[in-house]
Amino acid sequence: MEPNLLAVDRLAVDYKKPGLRSRTHRVIHDVSFTVARGETLALVGESGSGKSTIGKAILGLVPCAAGSVQYQGQELGGLGRKARRALAGQLQVIFQNPYGSLNPALTIGQILSEPLTASGNFTRQSAGARIAELLERVNMPSDTVTRFPGNFSGGQRQRIAIARALALDPALVICDEPTSALDVSTQASVLELLAEIQDRTGVSYLFITHDLAVVREFAHRAIVLEQGTIVEEGPSRALCDAPQHVYTQKLVAAAPVPDPRIQRQRREQRHQSRQLVTSAAPARP
Numbered sequence: 568m569e570p571n572l573l574a575v576d577r578l579a580v581d582y583k584k585p586g587l588r589s590r591t592h593r594v595i596h597d598v599s600f601t602v603a604r605g606e607t608l609a610l611v612g613e614s615g616s617g618k619s620t621i622g623k624a625i626l627g628l629v630p631c632a633a634g635s636v637q638y639q640g641q642e643l644g645g646l647g648r649k650a651r652r653a654l655a656g657q658l659q660v661i662f663q664n665p666y667g668s669l670n671p672a673l674t675i676g677q678i679l680s681e682p683l684t685a686s687g688n689f690t691r692q693s694a695g696a697r698i699a700e701l702l703e704r705v706n707m708p709s710d711t712v713t714r715f716p717g718n719f720s721g722g723q724r725q726r727i728a729i730a731r732a733l734a735l736d737p738a739l740v741i742c743d744e745p746t747s748a749l750d751v752s753t754q755a756s757v758l759e760l761l762a763e764i765q766d767r768t769g770v771s772y773l774f775i776t777h778d779l780a781v782v783r784e785f786a787h788r789a790i791v792l793e794q795g796t797i798v799e800e801g802p803s804r805a806l807c808d809a810p811q812h813v814y815t816q817k818l819v820a821a822a823p824v825p826d827p828r829i830q831r832q833r834r835e836q837r838h839q840s841r842q843l844v845t846s847a848a849p850a851r852p
């Protein structure tokens with residue numbers, strides 16, 4: 568049987584205590600989960616519950632104090648810088664802030680060519696063709712390449728950030744609150760784009776969010792984090808509609824998920840307008 572794309576096992580992360588150089592405090596406790604190919608797993612929890620820290624630990628941006636992170640059966644913790652770099656195209660991230668994540672001094676063409684050039688697998692010409700393809704995939708016009716991030720709205724910048732994340736055909740994208748800085752209708756169109764890309768390519772998403780309505784609509788499964796510990800996990804729809812743990816119940820009560828019938832209608836409309844090519848992905852709820 569094919570191993571999970573990502574397997575996080577008993578992960579713990581410590582941070583240094585402010586002002587105390589040698590003292591640390593544990594913010595992630597014994598966290599285990601897997602992500603399958605073509606799956607969207609949501610990491611949900613209040614601010615400070617540890618969602619971003621888990622994403623950073625997977626990306627190797629903070630050290631693991633205990634446990635393991637395996638990508639396609641390979642332990643990421645033991646990898647040197649060179650091996651990590653080789654994996655960089657496979658494991659990508661989209662950040663919350665589309666204003667801060669794109670270098671304002673570079674044209675979009677330069678921003679998108681960076682990962683292609685760094686991979687060593689593209690000539691100038693093939694990089695140009697790939698950039699045109701990426702922009703088309705995120706519904707941006709081809710003249711985008713000569714313009715600067717400052718010329719675009721938040722939603723358009725997030726589309727460009729998605730194009731950059733997709734440059735090297737990643738298998739897993741960590742989406743860290745990718746829509747929370749956007750207005751509701753822009754948010755919906757970016758989520759739709761991400762879903763469409765997943766249907767077409769089979770990419771997996773680890774989707775970090777505090778928004779349960781987005782979880783219910785977009786994720787296949789969800790994990791709920793409270794103070795760095797998993798308190799509940801399950802299929803996203805069941806988790807949002809019938810939360811079992813008191814903490815999840817509080818999250819749902821604080822941010823009621825919209826009427827499931829309206830969501831279902833929207834989902835059906837979206838499915839009808841989409842061409843499903845990949846059949847390997849698990850069914851979205």
Ligand SMILES: Nc1ncnc2c1ncn2[C@@H]1O[C@H](COP(=O)(O)OP(=O)(O)OP(=O)(O)O)[C@@H](O)[C@H]1O
Nearest residue numbers: 582583594612613614615616617618619620621777
């Ligand atoms: N660099 C750091 N040094 C020390 N403590 C940190 C650091 N980064 C985060 N923390 C602490 O770790 C805990 C988890 O933070 P994290 O940013 O992972 O939470 P989060 O759930 O992603 O929050 P948010 O939704 O606000 O982004 C919090 O208590 C936070 O204060």
